[in-house]
Amino acid sequence: MLVCLVMAGLLIFPSCLWADAQPKEDTLKVEFSEIGPLVEIHNLAVDEAKDGVEDAEEARKDGIKAIDAAIDGLNKLGLALLNTPSNPEDPASPPIPPAAYDNVQNQILYALLDGQKQSLLQQRSSLIAIDVDKLEIQRDMAIDTITSSLETVYITYNSLGRQLELLNAQKELADAQVAALELQEDLGMVTAVVVNKTKNEIKTLENSIKQLERTRQTLKEQFNLALSYEFDEPLEIGEVPQVMRSKIVTTDVERDYKNAWENSYEVLLNEDESSKREADVLRKFRQGFYNAYQTMRDKQDVLELENAKLALAEKDYEIAQRKHEVGIISDLQLATEKNNYLSQQIKVELTKDEVFQAYHAYEWANRGLIVSTGSSASGGPSF
Numbered sequence: 001m002l003v004c005l006v007m008a009g010l011l012i013f014p015s016c017l018w019a020d021a022q023p024k025e026d027t028l029k030v031e032f033s034e035i036g037p038l039v040e041i042h043n044l045a046v047d048e049a050k051d052g053v054e055d056a057e058e059a060r061k062d063g064i065k066a067i068d069a070a071i072d073g074l075n076k077l078g079l080a081l082l083n084t085p086s087n088p089e090d091p092a093s094p095p096i097p098p099a100a101y102d103n104v105q106n107q108i109l110y111a112l113l114d115g116q117k118q119s120l121l122q123q124r125s126s127l128i129a130i131d132v133d134k135l136e137i138q139r140d141m142a143i144d145t146i147t148s149s150l151e152t153v154y155i156t157y158n159s160l161g162r163q164l165e166l167l168n169a170q171k172e173l174a175d176a177q178v179a180a181l182e183l184q185e186d187l188g189m190v191t192a193v194v195v196n197k198t199k200n201e202i203k204t205l206e207n208s209i210k211q212l213e214r215t216r217q218t219l220k221e222q223f224n225l226a227l228s229y230e231f232d233e234p235l236e237i238g239e240v241p242q243v244m245r246s247k248i249v250t251t252d253v254e255r256d257y258k259n260a261w262e263n264s265y266e267v268l269l270n271e272d273e274s275s276k277r278e279a280d281v282l283r284k285f286r287q288g289f290y291n292a293y294q295t296m297r298d299k300q301d302v303l304e305l306e307n308a309k310l311a312l313a314e315k316d317y318e319i320a321q322r323k324h325e326v327g328i329i330s331d332l333q334l335a336t337e338k339n340n341y342l343s344q345q346i347k348v349e350l351t352k353d354e355v356f357q358a359y360h361a362y363e364w365a366n367r368g369l370i371v372s373t374g375s376s377a378s379g380g381p382s383f
Contacts, residue, residue, distance in 0.1 A: 027234040030223070032154055032241050039147045042227040046146060049139040057132050134269060141265040141369065148364055148371045150226050152357070157219045158240045159353045164212045166346045171205045173339045174198060180332050242352060243359045248300045253293045256366055260289055263368030288370035296358040303351045310344045317341040 030038065040046055178198050184190045221231040229235075261267060264285045270278050320337035323329045364371045 027236050028224075028229070029236045029238065030154070031238040032151065035150050035154060036147045038227055039150060040143060042229070043146055044228050046143050049142045053132065053135045053139050056135050137265060137268050141269075144265075144364070144367065144369045145371075146226065148361075148369065150223065151360065152372075153219050153223055153226075154237055155240050155353055155357050157216055157223075157237050159350055160212055160216050160219070162346050162349050162353070164209065164216070166343055167205055167209050167212065169339055169342050169346075171202060171209065173335055174202045174205060176332055176335050178202065240353045240356055243356050245300060248296055248355070248359060251293065251296070251362070253290065256293075257286070257289055260366045260368065261285055263366070265368050268368070285370065289365045292358070292362045292365040292370065296355070296362045299351070299355045299358040303348070303355050306344070306348045306351045310348050313341045313344040 178195065181190055181195045181198055185192060185195050220235050220237070223237070224231050224233045224235055261282060264281075266281045266285055267278070270281045317337050317340070320329060320334050324331070324334040361371050
């Protein structure tokens with residue numbers, strides 16, 4: 001009966017339906033705002049930094065407790081020689097002077113006990129000197145550094161996608177040019193050298209497209225590994241957010257700096273060092289902070305210029321369309337103008353990515369971390 005039921009099930013539900021019923025592999029979808037929380041939850045280095053702070057704090061408490069108990073035991077041994085009650089509330093109380101002991105043997109024992117007690121007191125002082133607050137600052141700095149690096153990977157992935165779109169458009173135009181050149185070659189208007197040169201340019205474009213595709217895939221792998229996933233885990237990276245121009249042009253850098261330097265991780269970690277060291281760290285942070293601000297303003301200026309170029313490219317394309325409608329220009333000439341317009345559109349989007357990256361770097365500077373604002377198309381950092 002069991003076999004019959006199984007056979008009936010197979011007849012009623014074909015294998016293809018069983019396959020469709022299987023759960024599909026989940027795809028991790030990440031938006032820019034989710035990077036920070038994901039890093040804190042999944043990144044191994046962040047987990048180790050958090051555990052390190054907790055372990056150090058726990059070890060300090062346990063160590064001081066054990067040393068206090070040991071000192072109290074030594075005091076009890078010494079006081080037992082005089083039959084004197086100990087003071088458990090003050091394990092670090094001054095040792096009983098040797099003159100209080102009534103014989104040489106007890107004086108020798110005192111010296112031994114006192115030597116051990118002094119050693120324990122030194123260890124106790126070392127444990128107390130452990131600055132857990134600085135360990136917490138180092139932990140927070142590690143979290144922010146990893147987060148900012150992963151944000152760069154995110155932006156770079158999108159920028160490379162836009163460049164890939166541009167290369168594909170250029171290849172499409174080059175294919176059209178080759179078709180026209182081959183026809184001209186048949187009519188004796190151009191030589192084979194000109195045709196072959198254009199074909200070589202197409203091969204170069206195809207190679208660049210493959211390299212960009214591989215680089216984008218590598219960035220996905222880095223993103224996955226940074227979150228402790230398998231490198232080939234399905235991943236979908238969202239779009240780069242946009243920043244309003246008003247947020248950039250109304251920025252008061254002097255006001256921001258007055259608050260930002262107090263948040264600087266490097267300043268906080270060196271505030272107990274020599275005055276020269278602390279002053280040097282502060283100078284470097286100030287230079288990085290104002291550089292981040294200037295880069296943000298420069299990128300915004302570039303975006304405004306690229307938008308102006310886009311407006312001109314759009315007018316040129318509209319004129320080309322009208323000329324094509326009345327037969328003044330060829331299909332290839334129209335395709336060229338369209339490609340120019342598309343190229344400028346992509347340049348504007350690339351510049352928007354750079355503006356956002358520069359703006360976000362300035363935000364990081366306000367939080368005390370100076371991050372690199374290199375070109376987002378240069379490939380992301382490795383983990």
